[in-house]
Amino acid sequence: MGKSKLRAAILGVTGMVGQQYVRMLENHPWFEVTTLVGSRSAGKLYGEAVEWIDSYEPPARIMNMPVKVAEPESEDVDLVFSSLPTEAAYQLDTKYAARFPTVSDASSYRMEPDVPLLIPEVNPDHLGLLEVQRRKRGWKGSLVTSPNCTATGLVIALKPLHDAYRIRKAVVSTMQALSGAGYPGVPSLRIIDNVIPYIKGEEEKVAAETKKMLGAKSSDAISPDPMGVSVMVHRVATIDGHLESAYIETERPVDVEEAKEVLRDFRGKPQEMKLPTAPERPIIVMEQDDRPQPRLDRMAGSVPGMSTVVGRVRRGLDDHSLRLTLLSHNTIRGAAGNAILIAEMMHELGYLE
Ligand SMILES: NC(=O)c1ccc[n+]([C@@H]2O[C@H](COP(=O)([O-])OP(=O)(O)OC[C@H]3O[C@@H](n4cnc5c(N)ncnc54)[C@H](OP(=O)(O)O)[C@@H]3O)[C@@H](O)[C@H]2O)c1
Structure with missing residues (x-):
């Protein structure tokens, strides 16, 4: 026994x-x-x-x-x-x-x-x-x-990039699934054939929580990370999986191919400790031009719904910036x-x- x-x-x-x-x-x-x-x-x-x-x-x-x-x-x-x-x-x-x-x-x-x-x-x-x-x-x-649930996928994707390049600013636009609003959630007549560019309190929560999680722990408190985080949220008619587009500005110059490697190589304590619910890869990087997509990719990875799927990694306006799209399952990794x-x-x- x-x-x-x-x-x-x-x-x-x-x-x-x-x-x-x-x-x-x-x-x-x-x-x-x-x-x-x-x-x-x-x-x-x-x-x-x-x-x-x-x-x-x-x-x-x-x-x-x-x-x-x-x-x-x-x-x-x-x-x-x-x-x-x-x-x-x-x-x-x-x-x-x-x-x-x-x-x-x-x-x-x-x-x-x-x-x-x-x-x-x-x-x-x-x-x-x-x-x-x-x-x-x-x-x-x-x-x-x-x-x-929106901060979760975002922070998983930002963490390795922040360690490698020091992010100064992250500007994020979200497309959030219906299950994020609980059951029964948003009335069908409000969301079918529609996008709602507002979720009460969400933009403030995502910004503040991102800074707390990326903040440094001293002996008895967390000092929030100084990076600027600006969030624009939208409720869309998908069932599960929050999609987010992010534009980041960094202190150190970023090479796109190297940034993809940084994301792919990211591992943490759960992988080291081989915890039962730890996905082999916390971040999955996709190369296809039109991915990730909620319906296709929200359950990707060795523990379905636990990996953040990142795609469309590309240069921003200069070599201190990067654009990417990420997808995170809101009720699984997000909760x-x-x-x-x-x-x-x-x-x-x-x-x-
Ligand atoms: N949905 C997401 O993607 C997500 C992600 C991250 C965090 N969260 C957070 O997780 C929490 C739950 O979200 P949800 O989407 O699962 O909500 P939900 O679908 O509305 O479910 C809420 C549950 O709480 C129960 N409940 C309500 N009042 C209660 C009380 N006084 N005592 C005991 N049980 C009570 C309800 O039970 P009855 O049916 O029996 O009343 C129901 O089972 C929320 O705080 C939400 O912000 C949600």
């Missing part, structure tokens, strides 16, 4: 992100879902409550499990994945974190100075903030947050998948004991 698995709760389990947790944690080597938490669906079986949208068959074991209301004081689990809406997360994430290691996809606490905002390949050292968090809050558990990878890294580093 191997070691028993850690028991996990999923908060917001019927939602767009919750459904990805259910899919990705089925047969996970270290974690087992034992508690399902919802609001309107509480009291029903998961199979009765969920509007399952994936083409993948939902796991039978979970379909027959009951959904319950949140009871942070009496839950009996080893870790918590929270995919609650922002307001509910304000109420509940810290209550769970007081008792359990909690990884949250909600934006509610991402910018708190003692809360790590983490992409395991990009800023694993920011986990060290948990010591400050424990000291300050006296929690038995901990709270780590997973970033905004559940990244949170699971965070928990796997915490497990290996002894933070879940």
Whole structure:
């Protein structure tokens, strides 16, 4: 018999992100879902409550499990994945974190100075903030947050370029999928035959989170990276996968072919540690003129949905600039998948004991 698995709760389990947790944690080597938490669906079986949208068959074991209301004081689990809406997360994430290691996809606490905002390949050292968090809050558990789904793909692509060329400015225009708005999300009569050039609060979040994740950790805080980040968001009628066009200006001169190598060669701690949900290549570079495309490329890579796909890498206005297009699966790497990878890294580093 191997070691028993850690028991996990999923908060917001019927939602767009919750459904990805259910899919990705089925047969996970270290974690087992034992508690399902919802609001309107509480009291029903998961199979009765969920509007399952994936083409993948939902796991039978979970379909027959009951959904319950949140009871942070009496839950009996080893870790918590929270995919609650922002307001509910304000109420509940810290209550769970007081008792359990909690990884949250909600934006509610991402910018708190003692809360790590983490992409395991990009800023694993920011986990060290948990010591400050424990000291300050006296929690038995901990709270780590997973970033905004648009910031996630962007930061994965920017990180190796920033290390190689020092980015001074990044100007980004996004085409964001419908599942990013949760279920049922944007009404069909507003989005079919349309593009909406506004998502409340999104531009500010992407800029601030990018700077926090690329920022430097001192003994007890993160100083945001000084790069300028300007974001223009659009909601488009794709189902999954946020596409982003970026124009970057750098301190050091950039050679396009070398920049592609820098992106292709990028690896992080999850790959080094061989974590179960780590893709072999965090960044996949495509050479075709018309890629990446959401429908074709959002599930690319060894762990579908976990790699950022970059294409159209080309020179900007001068040799201190670069243009590129990137694609990142919003509910997988942009939420559940990244949170699971965070928990796997915490497990290996002894933070879940
Ligand atoms: N969608 C994305 O691409 C994405 C990416 C990154 C981060 N996020 C963040 O992740 C969170 C979830 O997003 P989503 O798209 O999955 O939203 P969603 O589809 O609207 O799902 C929300 C879930 O939360 C549950 N819920 C609501 N209030 C609750 C409460 N008081 N107690 C317990 N459960 C409650 C709902 O359950 P009932 O149906 O039972 O009421 C539902 O399962 C949000 O904070 C979002 O900003 C989303």
